[in-house]
Amino acid sequence: xxxxxxxxxxxxxxxxxxxxxxxxxxxxxxxxxxxxxxxxxxxxxxxxxxxxxxxxxxxxxxxxxxxxxxxxxxxxxxxxxxxxxxxxxxxxxxxxxxxxxxxxxxxxxxxxxxxxxxxxxxxxxxxxxxxxxxxxxxxxxxxxxxxxxxxxxxxxxxxxxxxxxxxxxxxxxxxxxxxxxxxxxxxxxxxxxxxxxxxxxxxxxxxxxxxxxxxxxxxxxxxxxxxxxxxxxxxxxxxxxxxxxxxxxxxxxxxxxxxxxxxxxxxxxxxxxxxxxxxxxxxxxxxxxxxxxxxxxxxxxxxxxxxxxxxxx
Numbered sequence: 001x002x003x004x005x006x007x008x009x010x011x012x013x014x015x016x017x018x019x020x021x022x023x024x025x026x027x028x029x030x031x032x033x034x035x036x037x038x039x040x041x042x043x044x045x046x047x048x049x050x051x052x053x054x055x056x057x058x059x060x061x062x063x064x065x066x067x068x069x070x071x072x073x074x075x076x077x078x079x080x081x082x083x084x085x086x087x088x089x090x091x092x093x094x095x096x097x098x099x100x101x102x103x104x105x106x107x108x109x110x111x112x113x114x115x116x117x118x119x120x121x122x123x124x125x126x127x128x129x130x131x132x133x134x135x136x137x138x139x140x141x142x143x144x145x146x147x148x149x150x151x152x153x154x155x156x157x158x159x160x161x162x163x164x165x166x167x168x169x170x171x172x173x174x175x176x177x178x179x180x181x182x183x184x185x186x187x188x189x190x191x192x193x194x195x196x197x198x199x200x201x202x203x204x205x206x207x208x209x210x211x212x213x214x215x216x217x218x219x220x221x222x223x224x225x226x227x228x229x230x231x232x233x234x235x236x237x238x239x240x241x242x243x244x245x246x247x248x249x250x251x252x253x254x255x256x257x258x259x260x261x262x263x264x265x266x267x268x269x270x271x272x273x274x275x276x277x278x279x280x281x282x283x284x285x286x287x288x289x290x291x292x293x294x295x296x297x298x299x300x301x302x303x304x305x306x307x308x309x310x311x312x313x
Contacts, residue, residue: 008302009052013061013072018277019093019291020060026295032057034076044068046076048083056087056302058128060294063096063115064253064276070096070115074122081123089126090119091298093275093290094223094251098133116140128297130275130290131222131250148297149311150250150273153288155185157271158218158248167191167215169237171229171247175221182220189215193233206232213241223251224270227258231265238266251275252285 011032012020024031033049057080061073073090080088100111112134119127120142128146132138138145158166166188170179176192183190191210206229217237224230224247234245245267252272254262262270262284270282273290293310300307 008056008058008298009050010058010060010298011048011076013059013069013076015064015069015072015277016061016093019062019274022274022289022291023060023091023295023298026292027299036072044072044075046072046079048079051083052080053084054086056089057085058089058091058298060091060093062094062275063092064094064251065096070118074118077119077122077124087125088123089128089298089301090124091294092127092129093273093294095129095132095137098137101134101137112137113140119143126301128294128301130273130293133222146297146301146307148290148293150248150290150293151182151185152293152310153273153290154220154248154271155182157288158186163216163218163244165215165243167210167212167217167242169193169210169212169217169219169233171195171219171221171233178222179220182218191217191237193229193236195229195232206236208236208240212237215242217242217245219245219247221247221249223253224249224258224272225253226256227254227261227265230267230270231261234266244268246271248272252278252287254279 009032010020010024011034021031035047035049037045059076061069063070077088097111097115126144127141130148131150132147138147168179168183168188169191170176171193172195179190191208191212193206194209195206219230219233230247237245246269247267248271250273253276259282267284270285272287274287275290297307297310
């Protein structure tokens, strides 16, 4: 390493230590030490237990609920800035509040833009994330954003399955671009589910655009929350004659009774990353780690190398 090049250190917020440890191991350095002082009213204060002056700091933190995760990340960025870190990269495998990327009705916030402003105000000099709910969220930032794609992780696994008559499916119209990208790379057909909601997380009707009879179907989406959409889509496709239905979802939110829905559905398998820790195990859920991808890209960023080669699509 050049004497002019600052050292890199990796730290983690409390709820993302499980992933940061794997990233640090793949990167080849120990995870940095942090202590967290907690007050009786719930307030907390992070403290770096080693010098970071003049260094590049990577702070790993998926901002899934509760909001304490986001607040902890902001405090750690602020602490790093005040400790004279040279570069502060917020590594956010799951970017929370990303579903609030626009005003879809009057008098609502644009939460994703607010989070971007907060990260900028705290002092982040770079943001690294994966499979944003909406690609245009990158434009909310005034700092560089490395937007990674989990397709780098998922496609080799899909190819290893050796499925004949493969069809890629999108569970809704909004995910059609992602489905077409997968289908182009895998040279497969595409089908789209058209759904209408009564309200958030509650589906009223669902129809299938395309043919799945005699096909092995893989649904692709950026996240799975309650599991209702994927379970209903899988059941509909089996009803329409599909041989098997699997689902690929980058971020396993799995709230409410999602685990029960997945178990009872016609899904053969749900493949996710570890951007969010699973609340419990399931025979139908396979977790592929995103740690090697983040570690490699972080190493490239630190050494000012191009990362374009890490984008399969």
